[in-house]
Amino acid sequence: MRMVDIIERKKEGKKLTEEEISFFVKGIVDGSVPDYQASAFLMAVVFRGMDEEETSYLTKWMMNSGDVLDLSDIPGIKLDKHSTGGVGDKTSLSLMPLVASFGCKVAKMSGRGLGHTGGTLDKMESVPGTNVYLSEEAFKKQVRDIGIAIAGQTSEIDPADKKLYALRDVTSTVESIPLIASSIMSKKLASGSDAILLDVKYGKGAFMKDVPSARALATLMIKIGRRLGKDVRAIISGMEEPLGKAVGNALEVKEAIATLRGEGPSDFVELIENAGAILLNQGQVAKDLEEGKKLIREAINSGQGLAKLKELFAAEGGDASYIDHPEKFPTAAYEFEIRAKEGGFVEEIDSLSIGHAAMLLGAGRSRAEDNIDFAAGIYLEKKVGDEVAPGEVLARAYSNKEAVKEALAEIEGAYVIASEQPPLLPLIREYIEA
Numbered sequence: 176m177r178m179v180d181i182i183e184r185k186k187e188g189k190k191l192t193e194e195e196i197s198f199f200v201k202g203i204v205d206g207s208v209p210d211y212q213a214s215a216f217l218m219a220v221v222f223r224g225m226d227e228e229e230t231s232y233l234t235k236w237m238m239n240s241g242d243v244l245d246l247s248d249i250p251g252i253k254l255d256k257h258s259t260g261g262v263g264d265k266t267s268l269s270l271m272p273l274v275a276s277f278g279c280k281v282a283k284m285s286g287r288g289l290g291h292t293g294g295t296l297d298k299m300e301s302v303p304g305t306n307v308y309l310s311e312e313a314f315k316k317q318v319r320d321i322g323i324a325i326a327g328q329t330s331e332i333d334p335a336d337k338k339l340y341a342l343r344d345v346t347s348t349v350e351s352i353p354l355i356a357s358s359i360m361s362k363k364l365a366s367g368s369d370a371i372l373l374d375v376k377y378g379k380g381a382f383m384k385d386v387p388s389a390r391a392l393a394t395l396m397i398k399i400g401r402r403l404g405k406d407v408r409a410i411i412s413g414m415e416e417p418l419g420k421a422v423g424n425a426l427e428v429k430e431a432i433a434t435l436r437g438e439g440p441s442d443f444v445e446l447i448e449n450a451g452a453i454l455l456n457q458g459q460v461a462k463d464l465e466e467g468k469k470l471i472r473e474a475i476n477s478g479q480g481l482a483k484l485k486e487l488f489a490a491e492g493g494d495a496s497y498i499d500h501p502e503k504f505p506t507a508a509y510e511f512e513i514r515a516k517e518g519g520f521v522e523e524i525d526s527l528s529i530g531h532a533a534m535l536l537g538a539g540r541s542r543a544e545d546n547i548d549f550a551a552g553i554y555l556e557k558k559v560g561d562e563v564a565p566g567e568v569l570a571r572a573y574s575n576k577e578a579v580k581e582a583l584a585e586i587e588g589a590y591v592i593a594s595e596q597p598p599l600l601p602l603i604r605e606y607i608e609a
């Protein structure tokens with residue numbers, strides 16, 4: 176078999192066999208397929224696509240390119256959740272402790288932020304002492320002992336995705352539904368859980384720009400998971416504006432804590448209640464979504480979710496006193512106010528611009544090796560639908576850098592003010608079960 180023939184066949188829009196796909200994946204990992212051929216192949220997939228069967232084979236071979244975690248010796252249903260990413264998405268930090276507080280087993284591998292998107296691991300590290308790199312044994316022990324672990328993926332998991340994702344990033348081949356689906360699902364399936372909830376984002380700040388393409392991605396990922404016997408479900412939720420009000424690492428952890436205290440912003444609470452209800456149903460704690468939502472609300476009111484978040488940080492070496500005393504998180508040296516030039520209603524807040532501005536303030540990385548300033552970020556005082564008076568504060572920016580003119584201009588430009596209140600769409604547009 177020759178890689179050039181496989182590229183040629185995909186270029187002509189032909190369907191590839193499992194043997195051809197496994198030849199490509201193995202070649203990526205052992206180096207026998209050079210980057211220029213891998214890149215040409217990826218571009219052919221971007222233009223010609225792959226059907227469900229080809230994508231399933233690609234996922235299967237990527238998943239098996241490294242270690243596949245076996246969690247079967249941990250009693251109970253092991254749950255995982257994945258968001259396709261966005262701005263202000265601190266969901267895992269509020270949601271997973273709530274779910275674990277009912278005795279469900281949460282085994283979650285997370286990632287870091289890059290570009291305009293944030294990553295759970297960076298957010299967690301804003302609590303001093305937190306070590307997100309657990310060995311496989313430590314990860315499993317923690318899931319068994321306290322019911323929850325959120326950790327970085329070890330280098331042994333899905334090396335094919337690491338290689339392919341890095342290539343896609345620099346060859347403009349990220350935005351392809353079969354490539355995104357196989358990338359996400361191969362990692363999720365390699366981390367060993369039984370049930371997975373996918374939060375597929377759509378909108379300006381997301382990979383999928385509209386609901387139909389988010390639905391296509393979600394449906395494909397569900398089918399791939401089901402072929403391998405997993406209970407995979409999905410919600411499609413908006414990333415037209417940032418999620419919640421806080422964007423930036425420590426600011427987002429503080430918002431996650433506030434949410435577990437019953438003081439969360441309404442869009443974020445809506446997401447937590449709905450996603451939590453689905454996960455409790457997948458974990459066989461709630462018989463349906465109504466009961467699930469009720470349980471999640473109770474767990475917020477009783478503080479049991481907050482107690483579990485403290486346990487999670489303590490288990491991973493973090494100073495859990497920060498959870499009781501969020502005022503301990505470092506604050507930035509400079510605070511800037513972005514004020515409305517005119518009155519009206521907030522019609523739009525471009526998440527991509529807010530994410531990019533947060534990165535410029537120091538909250539994110541433009542290159543993988545960049546350092547993060549945990550205190551930097553943006554707090555959105557006004558969200559879509561809110562009324563504003565001329566001169567009122569729309570948002571606050573925090574940074575340890577004084578010269579942040581470009582970031583401030585970007586935040587200002589992200590807000591669109593209209594004379595009439597815009598129609599408000601529900602945050603969660605769809606729930607896809609099968």
Ligand code: URA
Binds near residue numbers: 260340354356359
């Ligand atoms: N997240 C992933 O893990 N992979 C993609 O391809 C896109 C988003």
